[in-house]
Every structure is written in structure tokens, then in C-alpha cells.
Amino acid sequence: MSQLRACSASLMGLFVLSCWTTLSPGQSRGAIADLAEDCARSLSALSSDAADERERAARYLLENCDRVALARAPSAASQLRKAVELGSGAAPILLLGHYQDEASRRTLLNAQTSKPVKLRLDSHPVPASLVVAVALARSGDTQPLMKAIESSSLEERRFLLDVLGEIDLGLSLRALALKALTDEREVPGGVPSGATPSRRLCDVAVDAFTHRLTLELSFRLTPSRRYTPAQLAEVRRTCDNSIKP
Numbered sequence: 001m002s003q004l005r006a007c008s009a010s011l012m013g014l015f016v017l018s019c020w021t022t023l024s025p026g027q028s029r030g031a032i033a034d035l036a037e038d039c040a041r042s043l044s045a046l047s048s049d050a051a052d053e054r055e056r057a058a059r060y061l062l063e064n065c066d067r068v069a070l071a072r073a074p075s076a077a078s079q080l081r082k083a084v085e086l087g088s089g090a091a092p093i094l095l096l097g098h099y100q101d102e103a104s105r106r107t108l109l110n111a112q113t114s115k116p117v118k119l120r121l122d123s124h125p126v127p128a129s130l131v132v133a134v135a136l137a138r139s140g141d142t143q144p145l146m147k148a149i150e151s152s153s154l155e156e157r158r159f160l161l162d163v164l165g166e167i168d169l170g171l172s173l174r175a176l177a178l179k180a181l182t183d184e185r186e187v188p189g190g191v192p193s194g195a196t197p198s199r200r201l202c203d204v205a206v207d208a209f210t211h212r213l214t215l216e217l218s219f220r221l222t223p224s225r226r227y228t229p230a231q232l233a234e235v236r237r238t239c240d241n242s243i244k245p
Contacts, residue, residue: 039065043076046083046093054083055090059120062092070096081107091117091159094131095166108135119162126159134166142172149175154185157201161208173212174243180205181236203227206235213242 042065045057061070070076080097084107094111097104111132116125130151133144148156149172157180160167167173183201203226210221215238219231227235 036065036069039070040073043070043073043079046079051086051088054086054093055088058083058088058090058092058096061096067096077101077104080104084108084111087112087115089115089117089125091119091123091126091128091131091163094128094135095163097135105136105139108132119159123162124155124158126153126156130156130159134160134163137172138166138168142170145172146175149179154183154187154201157183158187158204161201161204164208164212169243171245174240174245177205177209177236177239177243181209181232181239197226199224199226202232206232209235209239213239215239215242 039061042057042060045053046061048054048057077097080093081104083093084097094108094117097108109132111128113128113132115128117128117131118125129144130148133148136142137145145167149160151157157176160176161180164173164176167176181202183205185201186198187201187204188198206227207221207223209215210217215235217231217234217238219227219234
């Protein structure tokens with residue numbers, strides 16, 4: 001299962017608490033007792049008629065809430081299906097579901113994919129079909145994700161690194177490591193304004209895979225600098241040993 005996320009207090013959490021204070025009709029607190037209260041309210045907000053509220057709720061759930069507890073909530077599957085059906089520009093709405101039941105998988109496959117979506121408000125937009133591919137892979141259908149990993153789009157590879165915790169260990173993660181850790185194209189951000197040289201996708205990939213796999217390396221991570229060829233080679237070897245086909 002993908003990396004778990006524990007609920008934690010945050011400014012966003014305070015905002016969620018102030019915006020969504022009631023549970024949906026028929027949804028008892030006992031039924032979602034395993035979810036922290038702010039996460040339960042965010043789950044309820046996925047049924048909101050307002051797209052911006054659904055998007056804020058989905059981002060909060062993805063970043064702060066225990067996914068195992070979310071999956072156990074009796075109403076979670078139906079609320080996530082409804083959020084997907086309503087459509088959204090927020091990638092987390094597509095990522096949250098487990099899509100193990102037929103109804104949820106059918107909803108995901110029929111999701112609106114013509115418009116791009118964002119992971120965060122400041123993220124670069126990516127095709128919704130890419131996010132659907134990540135979600136489908138967690139349900140066991142890895143073919144769309146494997147095809148997406150072959151894309152040469154810099155923005156799409158950057159997105160996959162941002163959601164690395166959503167990708168289970170296996171061939172997909174191995175294939176992404178091979179592509180991303182050898183991609184020397186420059187990416188925006190990551191260094192102070194005006195500083196040179198810019199970071200490359202392979203540098204971002206080192207940080208992402210080290211955290212995802214808890215790699216033990218001979219050097220410390222430097223998230224604002226480039227890594228040397230020797231350091232990149234070490235991470236590629238370590239990833240190859242850590243991700244079994």
C-alpha cells in the first residue's frame with residue numbers, strides 16, 4: 001500500500017475546520033471514528049456543490065489524513081465517486097480513491113480527462129489522464145502508468161515525482177527511477193532566485209526516491225544544489241537494489 005499519511009495540525013487544517021463544520025446527512029460520527037475530526041469534515045466536504053470547497057477538502061485529505069482510516073470510512077467510496085463524477089481541477093480528487101470495487105473503477109475510467117489538473121494550487125497543470133493512470137495502478141492495472149512513464153514530458157515526470165508515495169513498489173516505480181534519475185533537463189525552482197546552476201529533474205529525483213525508499217547513501221541530500229555524476233550513479237544503483245521487479 002502507498003505511503004500512509006498521519007493527520008496533523010496545520011494552517012490548512014484550521015481553514016478546513018472553519019469552513020466545514022457539519023457532516024453530510026446520514027453520516028454518523030461513529031461511522032468515521034477512525035478518522036481525525038478535521039479529516040472527517042474534509043471527507044464530508046467532498047460532497048459540496050462548490051468546486052473550490054471540494055478541491056480544498058481533497059488536497060487536505062491527501063496531504064494530512066491516514067489513508068487506511070479513510071478507506072475504512074463506510075461512506076468514503078461513495079463520496080469519492082461523487083467528487084470524481086462532479087469533476088474538478090484538483091488532482092487529489094482522482095488520487096484519493098482506492099478503486100477496488102467495480103463501481104469506483106467504472107467512475108474513474110469515465111472521469112473527465114479533457115481538462116488538465118493540478119496537484120497543488122502552485123503546481124504545473126498535467127493531463128487528468130496521467131493522474132487516472134496513477135490511481136489505476138494502485139488498483140492493480142499498471143499498464144496506463146507504464147505507458148505514461150515513457151512520456152518525455154518534463155512536467156509529467158515532475159508530477160510523478162511529486163506523487164511518488166502513491167506509486168507502489170514494483171515495475172512502475174523501477175521504470176520511473178530509470179527515467180527520472182537520468183533526466184538532466186533543468187526544472188524551475190529549487191534554488192534561491194537568481195542562483196545558478198538550476199537544478200535538474202535528476203536532482204529532484206534523488207531527493208524524491210531517497211525519501212520514498214528511505215535510502216542509505218554515502219552523502220547528505222542538498223535540496224538546493226545539483227548532485228555529482230558519482231552521487232547520481234550511487235542513487236541509481238541503490239534504487240535498483242531496493243526496487244525489486
